[in-house]
C-alpha cells in the first residue's frame with residue numbers, strides 16, 4: 001500500500017473511533033513519524049496530504065527539514081540533548097519531549113526575541129525505566145518553574161505508552177495523562193494553556209483518541225519502515 005492509501009484507511013479508522021466517542025475528527029492532527037524512512041518517502045507523505053512531520057533524532061531531523069521544509073510543519077519528538085538544541089531552533093516548531101529545566105533554558109536562550117517553541121511536557125505515566133519524561137507528580141511543579149522562559153509555551157503534555165499486544169491496556173495511561181493535563185489547564189498559566197495531548201502511536205492510537213488525544217504520532221502504520 002502507498003502512503004496515500006494507508007493515510008486514507010487510517011483517516012477512516014479515525015472517523016469510526018471519533019463517531020464512537022462523539023469527537024470531531026478535525027480535532028486530531030496526525031504527525032507522520034518519518035524516523036525509519038528516507039527523504040524520498042517523507043516527500044511522498046507530504047504529497048499525500050500530510051503536513052505534520054515528526055523526527056526523533058537531530059541528524060535526521062535536520063536532513064529532512066533541509067530537503068523539504070517548505071511543505072511541512074516540523075515536530076521534534078525524541079529525547080533532545082541540550083548541546084544539539086541549536087540545530088533545530090528556527091526549524092522545528094514543536095518540541096514533544098520537554099523533560100527538564102536545562103532543556104527549557106537552552107531552547108529559550110537559542111530562540112530569537114519574540115520567537116516561541118510550542119512544547120509538550122513529556123510525562124512517563126507508566127513509570128517504565130526505559131522511558132524518559134517526568135513522573136506525574138513532578139509535572140505541575142516543573143511547569144510552574146517555566147514561567148521565567150519567555151520563549152517556552154506549554155501547549156500540552158506528551159506520553160509514550162508501553163507496547164502491549166492488547167492496546168486496550170494502554171487506556172489507563174492515556175486517561176491519566178488527560179487528568180494531569182486538565183489539572184495544568186486549571187492553573188490558567190498564560191504561558192501554559194496546556195490544551196493538547198500528544199499520545200497514541202501505530203498500535204494504540206485508537207485508544208488514545210478515545211481518551212482525548214489531539215496529536216497522534218504515527219510511524220510504521222503510516223509511512224512504514226525501510
Ligand SMILES: *Cc1c(COP(=O)(O)O)cnc(C)c1O
Nearest residue numbers: 033056077201202217218219220
Ligand atoms: C517512533 C516514534 C513514534 C511512532 O512509532 P510507531 O509505533 O512506528 O507509530 C511515535 N512517537 C515517538 C516519540 C517515537 O519515537
